[in-house]
Every structure is written in structure tokens, then in C-alpha cells.
Amino acid sequence: MDSLELKTILERLIATWENEVVEFKQAGNDYDTDKIGEYFSALSNEANLRGSERGWLVFGVNDKTRTVVGTNYRPEPERLHGLKTQIAQNTEPSITFRNIHVLSDEKGRVVLFEIPAAPRGIPIAWKGHYYARAGESRAPLGLDKQDEIRHQTLAMDWTAQIVPGATLDDLDEAAVCKARESFAQKYANRITLEEAMSWPLTAFLDRARLTQEGQVTRTTLLLLGQAESAWRLSPHPAQLTWSLEGTERAYEHFGLPFLLNTTQLYQRIRNIQLRILPQHELLPVEVPKYDQKIVLEALHNCIAHQDYSRNGRVVVTEQPDRLIFANEGGFFDGQPDEYVEGTKVPRRYRNPFLAQAMAELNMIDTMGYGIRDMYVGQARRYFPMPDYDLSEPGAVKLTLYGGVVDIAYSRLLIQKTNLPLADVLALDRVQKKLPIPDEAATRLRKGGLIEGRKPNYFVSAVIASATANKADYIRTRAQDDEFYAKLVMDYLEQFGQASRAEINTLLLDKLSEALGAEQKEKKIGNLLTKLRRAGRITNTGSRGQPLWRLAE
Known part of the structure; x- marks a missing residue:
């Protein structure tokens, strides 16, 4: 959501004021995480009971004057979004914020925590205790409300x-x-x-x-x-x-x-032990x-x-x-x-x-997480997905x-233990004679990981070791979005502002060469939108001629 959408939501929430699915706090930088967890449980459960998709916990609004006063709660984006993990670790069953929005209002910084409604039939607890709302107050979730949620799916x-x-x-x-x-x-x-x-x-x-x-x-x-x-x-x-x-x-x-x-x-x-002989080595790798x-x-x-x-x-x-x-x-x-x-x-x-x-x-x-863990576990054992x-x-x-499909695939995973899961999944499709996207094929080919012509690719039997091939692979391998985001944030911190053309100059030659010119432009646009929605940057220019600055 952009600033205008967030401001509209904030105004609507303030107009209806605190109810069972909305809570306002002024909140300081050290606001107690346990209290946030209790509000998460209460608002999630109440949203379920009232048929709402979400609840809201809003920081930066005075709950007496009903005005925006700003908050300095976790001003660092990484630390703020780290709260998602803390909530997931202590809720039962484990869920977390749908999103954390930051609005740079003229009266101060506002943080809007978007809390998903509890799943049908399953109330949400914080550290073993269930919470609800009693008017504008936080209270234990009574047995009647627990039963009401649990009975939603009992029939x-x-x-x-x-x-x-x-x-x-x-x-x-x-x-x-x-x-x-x-x-x-x-x-x-x-x-x-x-x-x-x-x-x-x-x-x-x-x-x-x-x-x-x-x-x-x-x-x-x-x-x-x-x-x-x-x-x-x-x-x-x-x-x-x-x-x-x-x-x-x-x-x-x-x-x-x-x-x-x-x-x-x-x-x-x-469940016997299997031996896989790595390329050019005499000692096998043993895995169950x-x-x-x-x-x-x-x-x-x-x-x-x-x-x-x-x-x-x-x-x-x-x-x-x-x-x-x-x-x-x-x-x-x-x-x-x-x-x-x-x-x-x-x-x-x-x-x-x-x-x-x-x-x-x-x-x-x-x-x-269980499905992903199975795939990661198979990759760590050098086996097919x-x-x-x-x-x-x-x-x-x-x-x-429970066995090798293509020995070249398993040997490759032994040699390259840090391959991204996306690359392992693509290589797995290659060894099973299944199609892969052109972008993945370009990336894997330049990395010396596959050979052959489309659609008859196969995993390379010998992993290229020449410096040029290694460099090609690094150039075509996509980095995490956070890598590019940090470049943008560092640039804005250093120079104060940047036009879209300046950001293009900063990033275009650093994006994967597997992407075409149009794809690179789109990726940069998506990255800026993601940073804006996360409240990390703001556009002080126009839609046609944006001028990006760090969000306050």
C-alpha cells in the first residue's frame, strides 16, 4: 500500500476509534514485546469472532486525544520487521503479522500492524494464554469465546x-x-x-x-x-x-x-547406507x-x-x-x-x-514449513527433490x-553446497527431463551447470572451474532483493535523494544478466514499490517523475 492508501486506512480507523479489532498506542522505542504479543492474540481472536479478515494494532496515535503524535518504536526497518519472527515463535499455533506498514505522516511516524484473523476453529494463544478484548481493554479469552471459535468447524x-x-x-x-x-x-x-x-x-x-x-x-x-x-x-x-x-x-x-x-x-x-563417489575423488560420500x-x-x-x-x-x-x-x-x-x-x-x-x-x-x-524442509533436506543429502x-x-x-537419478546432479550438489534452492529445483527438473524456464536455463548454462540445447538440457558432468565461467555464473545469478535494497538505502543515505534514472544507473549493471532490459526495468520498479510499501522510502516527486528519499 502507498502512503495515500495507508493514510486513508488510518483516518478510517481513527474515525471508528478503538473497538474489538483495533487498538491504538503512542508507544515508545522499548514498548514491551510481550504486550504486543498479547494484543496480537486478542485482536486475532476478536477478528475471527466478528467475521473480519484482520485486526489492527496502531502505534503513534494518542489514545486519549485521538490524534497522530508519532512513535519512535523500532525505527530501523530490519529490527521492526524482525518482530514478525518473535511473534511467530511464541504464538500457538504459530502465525505472525500479515504485514507491518509504516506511514510518514506530517504529524509523525505511524506504524500499523496488520494482524490476520485466527483460522476458523483455532484460537490463537500468546505464550500459552488466550486473549480477547473487553471494550477497549485487553482481557483473557473466556471459555465461552474459546468454545465459539472451536465450534466453528466442529460440525x-x-x-x-x-x-x-x-x-x-x-x-x-x-x-x-x-x-x-x-x-x-x-x-x-x-x-x-x-x-x-x-x-x-x-x-x-x-x-x-x-x-x-x-x-x-x-x-x-x-x-x-x-x-x-x-x-x-x-x-x-x-x-x-x-x-x-x-x-x-x-x-x-x-x-x-x-x-x-x-x-x-x-x-x-x-534404509541402507548409499555411497556417492564425488568427481575426481577416491573417497565416497556416505548418506542413508x-x-x-x-x-x-x-x-x-x-x-x-x-x-x-x-x-x-x-x-x-x-x-x-x-x-x-x-x-x-x-x-x-x-x-x-x-x-x-x-x-x-x-x-x-x-x-x-x-x-x-x-x-x-x-x-x-x-x-x-514442513514441505520446504523436506526439499532442503533432500538437497543436503544430494538426492533428487x-x-x-x-x-x-x-x-x-x-x-x-532414495537413490540417485543422475550421478552428475548428485556430484554437482556435493561440489556446490551453497547453490540457491531455486537453482537446485531447476537442476532437479533437468535431470528428470522436465522443462525449465528460459531464465533459469540461461543462468545455469552460464554457470557451467547444464549443457545441451533446449529442450534437451542435461546436468554438466564436469563443473567448469575457469575464472571466466565462475564470473559468468555470478553475473547471471540473481541476488536477494535485500542486497539491491541495501544499495538503494545506502545511496539515499549518502546523497539524500535519487531520481528513477539515477537508481537505474545504480542497479542495472548489478542485476542478473539472465534478465532482459525490460525485465530489469520491471524488477527495479517492483523493488522500489516494495520499499515504499514497507515504509523505508518515500516519493517526494510525482508519479511520472519520482524523486525518492528515505522515509523519516
Whole structure:
């Protein structure tokens, strides 16, 4: 948003004044982060309850005179936006600001924190406590409001339903013990294992979001139930299946409790050490065929996102060189590529009750990082990237490779451990004979990483070491936007102002040579817009002839 849009929003917020989804503070540079976290929880929960997409916490406005007075809260942009990480680390489930806007008003600097509404069915806590608003004051989120949020999806959430006749006697003691350990591990900064072990069972299960007011839910049985109690979930089979294919064939079904039996399934997978011989070296690099963390991440994702109303199993098929994970139900929110790129945070869950319980037991995260972590983990092991197959309606398949597809690709990753993930993803597509964008092809070719003609590229068997080739690669490799942003900020700090032509002169020869002239112009324009929206620079000229200065 530009300054005019932000000013319009600020005027509208001041006109309606403080309500359950807006809070004004004058705020100094050292305003307590814990208080911000409590307001985040309160405004997020209230936005959910009132059907609003967002809440607002505004710094720089006097809450008595209703006038802009300015704030010096975290004037450094990097430190200000670092608050996003602090909020994400202490909210449960982990979410953070949708955006942090800075408005340079004539009366002073105003910071507008845009807070997303709590996801349907899941209230937001700050350091284990839920907050709400009582008029203009911050207050604990009462049980009535917690229930109102949680009941938003209970009727449609298969995993949240109470199981008739089920009692705590249906739970597996070892699974309960493991659940207490996992819960204490997640909250190790404020809960000891001894404390978690001492809680009454009903209190622990409610706190871990496994039960509803002491009543056993389908989630409770799925994660902690005894194998003998699986019939209570009928007609759902409540099973995970491991199937071995190849010269040998075998299978095994794993029932309740899933908290323990995902590890049991993993132990059935034949996980030998593989050797990869680097180029021009005599000693091989040894890596396990599969990484336990990656396998369990994939399996736990299947459990969390399974469409249980379809009465199907989660199936893990082991082939000689790969694992294929299949679960019922289409990809629920967004596309896999968005999570790999790190641009997507899930806003909806097919099974919110189950997802929250699994997050409490440290089985999954709720920020969408798990998919990206699987890809990064495979790259660090020099193996091909995972593949998602969404071609079958109502099902998701994930292929996890446990072997080398192209030895040149694996040797390249051994030699170049600092390749950006975008380059690794492009190289992975090359080794799988899949198309890549022209821009990526140009960048990889100039870096000596691929050879051949479009569309028949292949990973270079010998990595070029000539200085010229290295220089070509650096010139064509795109830098992070923050690298270019710092150049602009340093220039403005040194010279006070800059026209678009001066900024073009500063940046054009530093952008990737894989970009054309028009693409470079567009990238600079996007960068300036991003800096303006972040409140780091301001245009004191006109739209046609901008004159950029540092925002005050």
C-alpha cells in the first residue's frame, strides 16, 4: 500500500476509534514485546469472532486525544520487521503479522500492524494464554469465546467429533507417556517434563487439544488409542499401510495409536547406507537412503491432511529406489510449489482439530514449513527433490527418492553446497527431463551447470572451474532483493535523494544478466514499490517523475 492508501486506512480507523479489532498506542522505542504479543492474540481472536479478515494494532496515535503524535518504536526497518519472527515463535499455533506498514505522516511516524484473523476453529494463544478484548481493554479469552471459535468447524471436522462410549480406558499408556514427553519438549522453555508428567490425565489431554472438556474425540483415538479400540472409528479403517514392491513383496498394516506407529512403519523401510563417489575423488560420500525426519514429516502430513470421511488408509509404498506416500483428499489450501518457495502460510485446514493436536505434540508445524524442509533436506543429502502428484482427483501422492537419478546432479550438489534452492529445483527438473524456464536455463548454462540445447538440457558432468565461467555464473545469478535494497538505502543515505534514472544507473549493471532490459526495468520498479510499501522510502516527486528519499 502507498502512503495515500495507508493514510486513508488510518483516518478510517481513527474515525471508528478503538473497538474489538483495533487498538491504538503512542508507544515508545522499548514498548514491551510481550504486550504486543498479547494484543496480537486478542485482536486475532476478536477478528475471527466478528467475521473480519484482520485486526489492527496502531502505534503513534494518542489514545486519549485521538490524534497522530508519532512513535519512535523500532525505527530501523530490519529490527521492526524482525518482530514478525518473535511473534511467530511464541504464538500457538504459530502465525505472525500479515504485514507491518509504516506511514510518514506530517504529524509523525505511524506504524500499523496488520494482524490476520485466527483460522476458523483455532484460537490463537500468546505464550500459552488466550486473549480477547473487553471494550477497549485487553482481557483473557473466556471459555465461552474459546468454545465459539472451536465450534466453528466442529460440525464439519471429522476429527473433532466426540466418540460415543469412548473413555480414557481406550487409550494406550505408552502413547500417553510419549505424548506428555512430546508436549513438554515443545514447551521446554516453560514446562518441565516432571510437571507435564504430574498433571491429571484429563487436564493434560485437554491442554494438548486432544479432548473436548474431558471427552474422547476421534483425534484422541487416532493419536493415542489402543489398537483394540479401533472399532470405535468404524467404518474408517484407522490404519497406515506399508507395502513393499519389487523382487520381494510384502505389506503390513499399522493401526492405533498413530503417535507411536508412524515410527514403527518407518522401521519397516529398508534404509541402507548409499555411497556417492564425488568427481575426481577416491573417497565416497556416505548418506542413508532415507532420512528419518523427512520420512516422518511426509507421513505425519498425510495423517494431518487425510480426508477421513472417505474411509481410506494412508499408504506408503516402498519401491527399490523411492517411497510413495498416498492419502485421501486433494491438496486443501494452495499448491505444493507455494510452500516450497516459502510464500504460503496455510489459512485453512481440512482437519483443524487434529492439526492443532499434532502441532501440540510436535508432530507437525502449522506454518507450512514442513514441505520446504523436506526439499532442503533432500538437497543436503544430494538426492533428487520430492515430487507431488495431484493428477488423481481426491488424492495426493508424494514421491520421496532414495537413490540417485543422475550421478552428475548428485556430484554437482556435493561440489556446490551453497547453490540457491531455486537453482537446485531447476537442476532437479533437468535431470528428470522436465522443462525449465528460459531464465533459469540461461543462468545455469552460464554457470557451467547444464549443457545441451533446449529442450534437451542435461546436468554438466564436469563443473567448469575457469575464472571466466565462475564470473559468468555470478553475473547471471540473481541476488536477494535485500542486497539491491541495501544499495538503494545506502545511496539515499549518502546523497539524500535519487531520481528513477539515477537508481537505474545504480542497479542495472548489478542485476542478473539472465534478465532482459525490460525485465530489469520491471524488477527495479517492483523493488522500489516494495520499499515504499514497507515504509523505508518515500516519493517526494510525482508519479511520472519520482524523486525518492528515505522515509523519516
